[in-house]
Amino acid sequence: GAGVSQSPSNKVTEKGKDVELRCDPISGHTALYWYRQSLGQGLEFLIYFQGNSAPDKSGLPSDRFSAERTGGSVSTLTIQRTQQEDSAVYLCASSLGTGLNSNQPQHFGDGTRLSIL
Amino acid sequence: AQKVTQAQTEISVVEKEDVTLDCVYETRDTTYYLFWYKQPPSGELVFLIRRNSFDEQNEISGRYSWNFQKSTSSFNFTITASQVVDSAVYFCALRSFYSTPLVFGKGTRLSVIA
Numbered sequence: 001g002a003g004v005s006q007s008p009s010n011k012v013t014e015k016g017k018d019v020e021l022r023c024d025p026i027s028g029h030t031a032l033y034w035y036r037q038s039l040g041q042g043l044e045f046l047i048y049f050q051g052n053s054a055p056d057k058s059g060l061p062s063d064r065f066s067a068e069r070t071g072g073s074v075s076t077l078t079i080q081r082t083q084q085e086d087s088a089v090y091l092c093a094s095s096l097g098t099g100l101n102s103n104q105p106q107h108f109g110d111g112t113r114l115s116i117l
Numbered sequence: 118a119q120k121v122t123q124a125q126t127e128i129s130v131v132e133k134e135d136v137t138l139d140c141v142y143e144t145r146d147t148t149y150y151l152f153w154y155k156q157p158p159s160g161e162l163v164f165l166i167r168r169n170s171f172d173e174q175n176e177i178s179g180r181y182s183w184n185f186q187k188s189t190s191s192f193n194f195t196i197t198a199s200q201v202v203d204s205a206v207y208f209c210a211l212r213s214f215y216s217t218p219l220v221f222g223k224g225t226r227l228s229v230i231a
């Protein structure tokens with residue numbers, strides 16, 4: 001379909017391992033966002049990309065988290081040395097970003113459910 | 118600081134009843150945007166509506182209606198004649214004119230019983 005695509009749908013890994021989560025935004029959407037949804041914490045913003053601008057990393061919880069966006073399209077969220085508290089659903093969203101003040105809605109993917117054993 | 122409060126954690130209604138989901142927000146910005154999203158059991162967040170802070174006109178879309186009141190910082194969502202398919206978690210969210218990420222409320226889980 002034409003929506004935001006995330007992979008894998010589910011990921012189970014052992015504590016201490018690194019994981020990579022992928023997001024393919026809606027074609028033509030220049031803004032891409034990562035959020036995390038966990039029990040008790042609700043939906044938390046992680047990082048935001050807009051075109052070729054430097055990403056807004058203000059929501060990343062620790063330096064074990066990083067993300068990149070190649071060619072202004074696909075994004076990868078990497079979590080190094082995973083901890084049990086990293087278990088959550090990681091959601092990616094994209095929007096027609098026309099600058100900092102865009103009021104366009106964000107469209108979300110189905111998410112990646114990450115479980116750290 | 119921005120904050121969105123959805124005081125109702127869970128609501129259960131019988132089919133065909135009307136139900137209102139409350140949303141109260143806090144922001145110091147004079148220009149901002151409010152959103153409602155639906156998260157059905159399948160997990161995907163589905164965009165329902167966006168409201169600009171300078172537009173207080175209420176909106177109706179089928180069985181859905183939204184009541185935006187700046188005076189009370191509220192953006193409530195009403196479902197008329199609820200149906201089982203309305204069962205989901207509903208999130209209210211706020212975005213500042215000066216900031217990009219959405220600030221979400223904790224969500225309200227709505228269960229519509231046949």
